[in-house]
Amino acid sequence: MGRMFRLCFVFFLLLWMEPCAILADPAFYPGEEIAAQDLVETMNAQEVGKDWLGRWRRMTIETRARQTRWLTPLVTETPRLEQRIRYDIYDETLPDGKKRWNFGNQKGVNVIVAPTLEVAAALPNYLYYPGAGQKDGFGGQVFMVKNRIMASPEAQKNYVLSVMLIALTPTGTQPGVAEHWVWTPFVTFGKGWGRFDFMVNLGTSWADGDNKQLGSPIIWNVALQYRFGVICPTIELNSHPSMSEFYFFGQPGLFVTPEVLIGRFHFRDDYSLYFGIGYQMALDAATVQADYANAFVVKFHLLF
Numbered sequence: 505m506g507r508m509f510r511l512c513f514v515f516f517l518l519l520w521m522e523p524c525a526i527l528a529d530p531a532f533y534p535g536e537e538i539a540a541q542d543l544v545e546t547m548n549a550q551e552v553g554k555d556w557l558g559r560w561r562r563m564t565i566e567t568r569a570r571q572t573r574w575l576t577p578l579v580t581e582t583p584r585l586e587q588r589i590r591y592d593i594y595d596e597t598l599p600d601g602k603k604r605w606n607f608g609n610q611k612g613v614n615v616i617v618a619p620t621l622e623v624a625a626a627l628p629n630y631l632y633y634p635g636a637g638q639k640d641g642f643g644g645q646v647f648m649v650k651n652r653i654m655a656s657p658e659a660q661k662n663y664v665l666s667v668m669l670i671a672l673t674p675t676g677t678q679p680g681v682a683e684h685w686v687w688t689p690f691v692t693f694g695k696g697w698g699r700f701d702f703m704v705n706l707g708t709s710w711a712d713g714d715n716k717q718l719g720s721p722i723i724w725n726v727a728l729q730y731r732f733g734v735i736c737p738t739i740e741l742n743s744h745p746s747m748s749e750f751y752f753f754g755q756p757g758l759f760v761t762p763e764v765l766i767g768r769f770h771f772r773d774d775y776s777l778y779f780g781i782g783y784q785m786a787l788d789a790a791t792v793q794a795d796y797a798n799a800f801v802v803k804f805h806l807l808f
Contacts, residue, residue: 564616565774571655571664574694574701575765578782578801579742580727581705583664583692585622585652586614592803594784596796604796605632610646610672611803624648628676641677644686646670662696684711688723703727721757729765736765742784757794758787761801768807776807 564587576582578592590613594606612626626646633639650668672686690707705725727740740761767778780803786792 561774563619567616567619570657571652572658572662572694572696572701574696574703574729575731575736575738575767575778575780576805577703577727577729577738577740577761577765578763578780578803579740579759579761579784580703580725581668581690581692582703583652583666583694584655585616585620585650585666587616587622587808588614589806589808590614590803592801595800597798598796599792602636603634605634606630606799607632610643612646614648620652622648622650622652624650643672644676645673647673658696662701664694666692668692686711690723699731701729703729734767734769738763738765738782740782758791759784760787761785763801767805774808778805778807779803780805 567585568587571584574582574584576584576586576590590611592606592609592611594604594609596604596606598604606629608627608629610626610629612624614622614624616622624647626648628642628645630642631640648668648670650666652664652666655664656662668690670688670690672688674683674685686709688707688709690705692703692705694701694703696702703726705723707723709721709723721743723743725740725742727738729736729738740759740763742759742761743757761782761784763780763782765778765780768776769778770776780801782801784799784801786795786797
């Protein structure tokens with residue numbers, strides 16, 4: 505636990521001190537890798553209106569222009585800064601052949617609050633077991649903070665590097681929900697070449713109490729995309745922790761997810777919509793028994 509506490513402390517230190525380091529050296533890379541101070545100065549130099557809302561909207565537009573425009577996959581978290589309302593639905597087939605519906609899947613509202621910083625809060629997801637009402641219930645509340653360290657749009661070096669921290673509260677109503685806060689720090693990176701890009705997440709989860717029982721799994725996700733106009737075929741390899749120690753292979757929690765992302769459809773100013781549909785499949789019997797055999801997944805994004 506002491507070691508994990510030290511790792512978390514270092515993570516937070518990097519998360520909050522990184523903008524300060526960039527401010528001390530505003531022109532730190534060539535091309536379009538922009539420091540926070542550069543972006544603030546650009547924003548303040550433009551006529552953006554007198555109210556704080558207008559200044560905030562200008563900042564969010566400017567900061568998104570400094571990064572790639574890849575679509576967010578169904579499972580893998582994007583390293584990009586996003587401002588959106590998102591809702592996911594999972595139709596899962598359990599090991600016994602019965603169904604479980606996951607409404608929300610811990611997704612919600614993401615907001616860019618500073619030139620390199622995004623925060624998110626999700627509505628608790630609701631798990632519904634048809635014919636087994638005693639198992640139904642809400643999961644815990646999820647919060648997320650993401651700091652974009654470096655970014656370059658497609659016309660330049662075409663990559664994004666970020667760190668993020670996800671927190672799950674012990675407030676769920678579903679039977680057997682963990683009675684501890686669960687913290688999940690991630691490093692997330694993406695790189696593109698023309699129409700193709702890939703994204704990688706790597707992190708771990710740990711609890712603030714009884715961590716020996718909950719475990720500290722390695723969590724990783726990989727997504728590969730190729731874009732044809734508004735159609736973006738994607739395939740993901742995902743690890744889902746079952747709160748036990750596991751690494752890349754041989755333990756439960758491994759899925760493959762072929763999917764199609766459709767969008768963005770712009771309809772007003774900087775507002776747009778896009779959708780995703782996919783089919784997630786467990787890659788081994790251990791994953792089927794620990795989680796589920798397969799899931800039909802749909803998602804909706806409103807970007808603003």
